[in-house]
Amino acid sequence: MAGRVIYLTRSWPRLSQTFIVGEVLALERLGVHLDIFALEPSGEELRQPQVDRVRATVTYLDRTAGWRDDLAAATDSPVTYAETAAFALRNPDLSSGYATATSWQCFRYAVHIAVHVSRLRAAGESVSHVHAHFAHDPALVAMFLHRLTGLPYSVTAHARDLYQIPQRSLRERAGAATDVLTCCRANLEYLGAELDAGSAAKARVIHHGVDLRQFAPAAPAARDSRVRILSVGRLVEKKGFPDLLRACAVVAGEHEFTLTIYGDGPLREELERLRDEFGLAETVELAGERDSSVIVDAMRSADIFAIAPYVTPDGDRDGVPNVIVEALASGLPVVSTQVGGVAEAVRHGYNGYLSAPHDITGLAEHIRALVTDPGLRHRMGAAARSTAEEHFDVDRAAAELVRVFGLSEAAT
DSSP: OOSEEEEEEEEEOOTTOHHHHHHHHHHHHTTOOEEEEEEEEOOOSOOOGGGGGOOSEEEEGGGOOOHHHHHHHHHHOHHHHHHHHHHHHHOGGGGOSSOSSOHHHHHHHHHHHHHHHHHHHHTTOOEEEEEEESTTHHHHHHHHHHHHHOOOEEEEEOSHHHHTSOHHHHHHHHHHOSEEEESSHHHHHHHHHHSOHHHHTTEEEOOOOBOTTTSOOOOOOOOOSOEEEEEESOSSGGGOHHHHHHHHHHHHTTSOEEEEEEOOSTTHHHHHHHHHHTTOTTTEEEEEOOOHHHHHHHHHHOSEEEOOOOOOTTSOOOSSOHHHHHHHHTTOOEEEESOTTHHHHOOBTTTEEEEOTTOHHHHHHHHHHHHTOHHHHHHHHHHHHHHHHHHOBHHHHHHHHHHHTTOOOOOO
């Protein structure tokens, strides 16, 4: 497949961003040659085992701030370099809102990639496209890179990176992009309201897929009678774990089950306190952060998946939480809330149940229904797997991206 793709992300590799690693591997299976550029390392000790299968080189831009790149770029295209630098200096507000780098820093990062592109071209190699995951810093770097090199770029907008940047910043990034992608229709509606008509026409949904071979239902096996509920996610406000514990406290007085929560974060101590306060010490386990090999096994041994996300006061939210898609692929009925794009994956009464955010009574009723009815769990679990196969196959999503990148689909 001709032409490299520059693949930009905020940090690499993030434990919680399994959808990015899965997408990279699927693109590589289709023969796409990626060069990954991350603004910085994730800084996490634990990482997903599948990261080791990624063939792409990874460059950390926070380690490449030398002025030699600026000299090379200015020598190669002095007018373009000067105009782009002036634009970055005149528009410091493009990095306002949710951001970790200034406009000038994003320009400097783009300069480094532009020099990389220039060297590849001098060696006779083609670079076809730039793709930025996240609409904040990575998309700003992609926009500057487009100005420096003329390379077309696309953006995938997710959640906080979309809702917590100013409208002007979003419009600047989207205006020069070939495509603006997002993971759910709720985000697409927001883009339609925030962008001008021309940019809004470039926006569309490509759902994040999962590897349907990795996440698959377990073979039938003899089990003990306890129903096992699983939840996975960072222990942060938007995931709604306190609400999940409150709902479980309602049901635990009536029926026997266990809840295992995998993940870590700033709310851990609060969740431990709530668990003990609600008398759930024997029911709920906070199992900590684990990689996907553990999560796959946990899903295969679980009966129900539950998570209760909501929109926080500062606007942070999920699109379609990837763990929900992984649970569907694993054949688990899902109990969740109607927020973001969750309803695009979980169809109420078909492959799970949905309630309004913070509706503890509704969450409890849905957990109770599944805990007490193994036949219902089986039917919804089968529907869950069908949903994942039809709508959330990572290989199908990667094929759509190949078309966005302007490449042929012949796999190598």
